[in-house]
């Protein structure tokens with residue numbers, strides 16, 4: 001019989017994982033501490049915007065017309081322990097306030113709540129991104145707490161999905177990494193991932209610390225790639241080069257590759273920024289701070305780009321932001337997501353506002369989250385409304401909707417035709433033809 005699955009923590013990762021596991025044919029019980037979240041999901045609605053997620057949820061949530069009935073939700077750990085053969089831990093691991101270190105309290109709490117109920121064989125598979133060494137510590141804690149003794153085990157199975165592609169990435173991952181301490185755990189995880197494995201997805205079984213490190217190293221590498229190209233953008237600004245052409249030419253070298261070389265206002269979100277900081281903090285605890293000291297520079301380059309965008313706006317507006325009307329297109333940290341955690345777009349909008357500009361923000365999907373984080377900004381119901389009377393328009397999240405705007409039509413509604421492209425994805429020629437000055441980080445002005 002197929003193993004039964006519980007998914008603990010139903011946010012961006014967990015809600016997707018639960019629905020995807022049901023899609024793959026398993027009986028799934030999702031658990032979250034927030035009853036409003038489990039109730040919403042039980043109605044087939046998603047707590048966040050993620051393309052394709054609602055479709056697969058509706059196909060499987062028990063009680064919905066025509067559903068497979070394989071997916072249900074609870075807030076009860078006793079029920080989850082009773083139900084599951086594998087428990088995926090997907091709770092949040094944010095940055096501790098005022099520190100670089102990862103806040104492990106949610107993972108710790110999930111383990112403390114689950115383990116005492118484990119009276120029969122069970123595998124806990126952590127998916128949350130954690131500092132190396134956490135899994136071994138948690139395995140010891142499970143051994144202390146679980147009535148099932150050795151039959152309750154812990155493995156680590158890091159997740160590499162991208163927001164905006166979460167469903168696709170979960171159903172068709174580019175690799176599956178598991179940190180295990182027994183053959184039984186590996187066999188069970190192979191069974192859970194039988195469908196992607198049959199499609200040829202590489203499966204890497206290793207020890208607990210290596211599995212944890214694969215995840216941390218992957219996000220450190222991706223951050224490094226982005227900050228590398230943003231550093232080159234700074235050099236382009238100093239020398240008159242064009243970073244977009246530079247990245248294109250670099251990317252043709254297979255060893256470098258084209259992906260993750262999009263220069264602009266840098267990386268944000270609930271993962272890359274906090275993960276590189278947690279990596280530095282953990283390396284310090286391990287006495288290996290120097291090994292990843294370069295990540296401090298990666299972080300600094302990234303944060304500098306946000307300030308540089310504010311300065312480019314000031315410069316464009318003749319040296320003063322005071323009382324200037326600025327339209328900000330985009331609030332999410334990336335397109336096809338409503339996530340505003342550490343969003344460069346919202347951060348820049350906030351800086352401009354605090355420095356005296358009258359900022360109006362529009363985002364296709366992230367408005368509610370943006371209003372919650374930054375209630376003092378103005379919000380418009382459309383891009384066209386946001387740019388009305390603007391002295392400058394900032395393109396900060398590269399939604400397709402913004403690329404499809406008609407620069408000639410917008411030109412009629414703004415006060416002055418300044419477009420600043422923080423994502424280097426608009427067509428400069430098109431905007432210039434319609435009478436706009438087009439400016440971007442890392443590209444020549446003329």
Ligand SMILES: NC(=O)C1=CN([C@@H]2O[C@H](COP(=O)(O)OP(=O)(O)OC[C@H]3O[C@@H](n4cnc5c(N)ncnc54)[C@H](O)[C@@H]3O)[C@@H](O)[C@H]2O)C=CC1
Pocket residue numbers: 008009010011012013014031032033034037090091092093106107109110127128129130159160161162163270271
């Ligand atoms: N968002 C993403 O794209 C990815 C996230 N990750 C990692 O996955 C983890 C989760 O990230 P997100 O889903 O973005 O976070 P999130 O904040 O969207 O979701 C976390 C969920 O866990 C719940 N929760 C907190 N404590 C709990 C507990 N003790 N018991 C049960 N539920 C609890 C929260 O109520 C929330 O619904 C993090 O470690 C993150 O680094 C990894 C890969 C991709």
Ligand SMILES: O=C(O)[C@H]1O[C@H](OP(=O)(O)OP(=O)(O)OC[C@H]2O[C@@H](n3ccc(=O)[nH]c3=O)[C@H](O)[C@@H]2O)[C@H](O)[C@@H](O)[C@@H]1O
Pocket residue numbers: 129159160161162163164219222226259260261262263264265266267268269270271272333334
């Ligand atoms: O650990 C995680 O949570 C996830 O973090 C990232 O995924 P995600 O944060 O969803 O988004 P990315 O597509 O990686 O983009 C991150 C940020 O970098 C920026 N970015 C990305 C690429 C690029 O070339 N330039 C650039 O500035 C994006 O605008 C965005 O703000 C990783 O790509 C996932 O593999 C990982 O699972």
